[in-house]
Amino acid sequence: MDKVIFGDNQFFAVSHLSDEKSREQAIRFKDDSAIIKVLDQAMETGINTFMCTTHDRIAAICDHMRNNPGKYGNFNIFPCMPYAHKYANAVTDLGIVGTIKQYVPGNIFSTFTKGGVAFLRKDFIGLMELLVDAELKMFKGINTPVIFIQNVVVDMVLGLKMYEVFKAFDSYIRKKYNAEPGYITMNLPALLDALNSVGIENPIICSSVNKLGFRMSGGKEIYERYLSEKQFRPIAMQVLAAGALRPKEAIEYLGRFPKIESVLFGASSKNHIQETKNLIETLLIKN
Amino acid sequence: MKLRGGIIGLGKMGLSHAAIVGPHPDAELVAVCDTSSLILDAFKKFTSVNVHTDYIRMIDNEKLDFVIVATPTRFHYPIVKYALEKGIHTFCEKPFSLRTNEGEELVSLADKKWLVNQVGYHNHFIGTFIELKRLLKANILGELVHFTGEAYGPVVTKEKGGTWRSDPEEGGGCLFDYASHVINLIQEIAGRPVNAKGTLRKMIYSKNVEDAVYSMLTLESGLTGVLSVNWSDETYRKMSTSLTLIGKKGKIICDATEIKIYLKEANPKEKLGKGWTIKYITEFAIPVDFYLRGEEYSAQIDNFIGCIIKKKQSEINSFAQALSTDRIIDLIIADSKN
Numbered sequence: 001m002d003k004v005i006f007g008d009n010q011f012f013a014v015s016h017l018s019d020e021k022s023r024e025q026a027i028r029f030k031d032d033s034a035i036i037k038v039l040d041q042a043m044e045t046g047i048n049t050f051m052c053t054t055h056d057r058i059a060a061i062c063d064h065m066r067n068n069p070g071k072y073g074n075f076n077i078f079p080c081m082p083y084a085h086k087y088a089n090a091v092t093d094l095g096i097v098g099t100i101k102q103y104v105p106g107n108i109f110s111t112f113t114k115g116g117v118a119f120l121r122k123d124f125i126g127l128m129e130l131l132v133d134a135e136l137k138m139f140k141g142i143n144t145p146v147i148f149i150q151n152v153v154v155d156m157v158l159g160l161k162m163y164e165v166f167k168a169f170d171s172y173i174r175k176k177y178n179a180e181p182g183y184i185t186m187n188l189p190a191l192l193d194a195l196n197s198v199g200i201e202n203p204i205i206c207s208s209v210n211k212l213g214f215r216m217s218g219g220k221e222i223y224e225r226y227l228s229e230k231q232f233r234p235i236a237m238q239v240l241a242a243g244a245l246r247p248k249e250a251i252e253y254l255g256r257f258p259k260i261e262s263v264l265f266g267a268s269s270k271n272h273i274q275e276t277k278n279l280i281e282t283l284l285i286k287n
Numbered sequence: 288m289k290l291r292g293g294i295i296g297l298g299k300m301g302l303s304h305a306a307i308v309g310p311h312p313d314a315e316l317v318a319v320c321d322t323s324s325l326i327l328d329a330f331k332k333f334t335s336v337n338v339h340t341d342y343i344r345m346i347d348n349e350k351l352d353f354v355i356v357a358t359p360t361r362f363h364y365p366i367v368k369y370a371l372e373k374g375i376h377t378f379c380e381k382p383f384s385l386r387t388n389e390g391e392e393l394v395s396l397a398d399k400k401w402l403v404n405q406v407g408y409h410n411h412f413i414g415t416f417i418e419l420k421r422l423l424k425a426n427i428l429g430e431l432v433h434f435t436g437e438a439y440g441p442v443v444t445k446e447k448g449g450t451w452r453s454d455p456e457e458g459g460g461c462l463f464d465y466a467s468h469v470i471n472l473i474q475e476i477a478g479r480p481v482n483a484k485g486t487l488r489k490m491i492y493s494k495n496v497e498d499a500v501y502s503m504l505t506l507e508s509g510l511t512g513v514l515s516v517n518w519s520d521e522t523y524r525k526m527s528t529s530l531t532l533i534g535k536k537g538k539i540i541c542d543a544t545e546i547k548i549y550l551k552e553a554n555p556k557e558k559l560g561k562g563w564t565i566k567y568i569t570e571f572a573i574p575v576d577f578y579l580r581g582e583e584y585s586a587q588i589d590n591f592i593g594c595i596i597k598k599k600q601s602e603i604n605s606f607a608q609a610l611s612t613d614r615i616i617d618l619i620i621a622d623s624k625n
Contacts, residue, residue: 022524
């Protein structure tokens, strides 16, 4: 994995600090061309991996990449699925069965489709695979060496202790997509223990790592212990604690953990991207 | 010994509660109850939790210390009543009850039996709203002159038939689902509304329930303000709830991520300068051991379980407080029919 991974929150009005900032971003990135422009600027600084949710608008970005293979042929995308708010809002409105009906491709209530059979037999792993395929369809023909499940789903499965689902996801991603499975979580220590318990060793885990202990559930100390002692491949996110930390002190903190392989961050201006990338490359020891 | 917990109703909130109770250090998720065989089969297949389709059987057989009731609102009354009668501490999703006489009965039953009772108005466990309440108590805005309580989000954004949420008899609609949060926040932070005027309940995409509610509220203190809630606003990525308070000495705008304070003069005691001060949730978030969708969801369960262990009533989100919110919803409905 590259040391520097570019994220997509800024494109989709995700700000963990301010609804106002979210709206500004929604306005600025209304057109796909605005997203592509910032991605290109990130590439100009030498960034070669983009981690993004399976948001509807990413499909258009993927089209653009497929249409320009000369430019993006070696570029990597790390998809994170699903785009959780799509499902969360649908569940509020349609209920769980209604949501499955809406998003599993084909007619879920027809026994003649794969989805119908999976639904009828309550083949949960089969349903999971169908949903994974539906989410990943937009990336066909694009390099996706690591494929993530997004934190709301990971942490829900973790809390429900349905660890076998991780195992099934893990083997499906390896087998069908020839990719490495990854996990985003807000509960790093508990997740690593759970994955190890079903035989998933040395997993790629993306979680909050910051000096403030923000969104590091269970506390900073246990995270630091896991980052120092346990066997896994960490990607640090929310390293600026949603903007509460200055970039230099934030990334200096990460430098204390040589195990950290990559840092995920998002930014909207070329200067900001360049500055953060330089800090990561200077201060992170790994590689 | 861990407390034995059960969950009744496995929709979005029920599953979320199950995922939070499961890893809780002081509790064990013993049983769940739902009518959907799809969901129950998933629990059967992947977990060791006992599954039930009948809450009475679950309560009678599982020796529970507490239950979390997350069914559609119209089932709250019979289920909560049965749990309380059996001496089980009860957490109920919001809104609390559809009929205030039923709500009153549950409040007095819980009191009589000395059972911990709490309702899922989770905004009170968001650090920024806690800070807002503290600052108002410290009177940093001076005499209050106006408030605005708002919530917007993208739940119903096109026309279609629906689930219980589109049935007014079952507690569907934006007033019960979205606005109840805002009304409860106003009630606990600014004061209890006692009158509603000029209420508009607008159907936008739904056929039987309102998708937006606007109302002018008067509080016990005489303070007046505006309620403005719309769940058909897709310019929001997810539900966004905010309170604005205006006083003679300044103004505060507060939501789940930030608190923006404007003061006409500096307040040295609070270390707040003249003009704007912006503070973020990073400073106020309640630390939790397990995180799912927001600290507040875990923090409210920590509070409930903590109260059971300490054998004390919850001071936050008691049945009585939630009943008060139900009464205000009644006022708003009555006014909308005028």
